[in-house]
Amino acid sequence: MSQRAFLQDLDSRIMTRMQAAGMADVPSYRAGGTGAPQKCGAYVDDAAAFFGDDAQPVAGARVVISLMLFEVPTPARNDTVTIDGTVYTLDALVTQDQSISRWVVS
Amino acid sequence: MSTPAWTLLTAFQTCLARIKVADGYHTDAGLHVTLEPRQIPQSDGLCIVPIIESRARATDAALTRSKRLVTVVVIAKVGNARSDAQERLQELIDDVERAFEQRQPDFPAGYQFPTFVEATPVEAAEGMAAWVGAQIRFTSHIPIR
Numbered sequence: 141m142s143q144r145a146f147l148q149d150l151d152s153r154i155m156t157r158m159q160a161a162g163m164a165d166v167p168s169y170r171a172g173g174t175g176a177p178q179k180c181g182a183y184v185d186d187a188a189a190f191f192g193d194d195a196q197p198v199a200g201a202r203v204v205i206s207l208m209l210f211e212v213p214t215p216a217r218n219d220t221v222t223i224d225g226t227v228y229t230l231d232a233l234v235t236q237d238q239s240i241s242r243w244v245v246s
Numbered sequence: 247m248s249t250p251a252w253t254l255l256t257a258f259q260t261c262l263a264r265i266k267v268a269d270g271y272h273t274d275a276g277l278h279v280t281l282e283p284r285q286i287p288q289s290d291g292l293c294i295v296p297i298i299e300s301r302a303r304a305t306d307a308a309l310t311r312s313k314r315l316v317t318v319v320v321i322a323k324v325g326n327a328r329s330d331a332q333e334r335l336q337e338l339i340d341d342v343e344r345a346f347e348q349r350q351p352d353f354p355a356g357y358q359f360p361t362f363v364e365a366t367p368v369e370a371a372e373g374m375a376a377w378v379g380a381q382i383r384f385t386s387h388i389p390i391r
């Protein structure tokens with residue numbers, strides 16, 4: 141078994157358990173925001189972000205979504221992920237290995 | 247009695263408050279002018295605040311005993327600019343510069359009309375890609391007291 145196959149199999153098993161425990165989501169994924177909706181697994185990490193290192197910073201969110209490459213092989217900017225009615229748009233790649241692609245969304 | 251620096255900021259507020267789409271500007275930033283900066287939520291969509299960045303000795307030898315050279319920075323930010331961020335940013339900077347054109351009467355006697363120095367973009371924040379902003383600097387000689 142190759143490293144890629146092992147990692148993807150491992151992450152697939154973890155994702156299944158996490159979803160069952162309510163620690164991961166099953167969003168609807170659309171390539172380019174308009175493609176056919178596709179079910180996949182995803183982890184959502186929420187954090188605060190601030191725009192501007194000055195006297196009047198704008199407080200917002202830095203949300204990172206992790207997608208499984210065995211489900212979504214080529215995630216790209218402007219693809220959308222809909223979770224519980226909230227539409228997240230992929231904005232910038234954070235990290236990617238052979239199994240998981242993590243994106244900052246807006 | 248108001249301090250000279252506050253009098254200057256109030257004049258800035260008067261000028262910036264004119265920035266409205268209805269009056270031919272690109273944005274409605276004038277509806278969001280404040281003199282007390284604070285953290286604001288993303289949902290505000292627009293913000294603009296002039297603050298005193300520094301006070302220095304007057305650069306004109308004839309003014310050193312009576313005036314201070316004050317640098318005012320106008321912090322202007324706008325959201326909802328995901329696909330046209332650079333265009334929105336240039337519109338905002340243009341609005342701020344234009345708000346001072348032909349507005350000498352808004353500045354009291356003894357207060358030099360502000361001179362544009364520079365406009366620098368606010369560094370983008372990950373996850374808040376829909377926001378752009380700039381710091382627009384002006385200098386003015388104002389009375390020491």
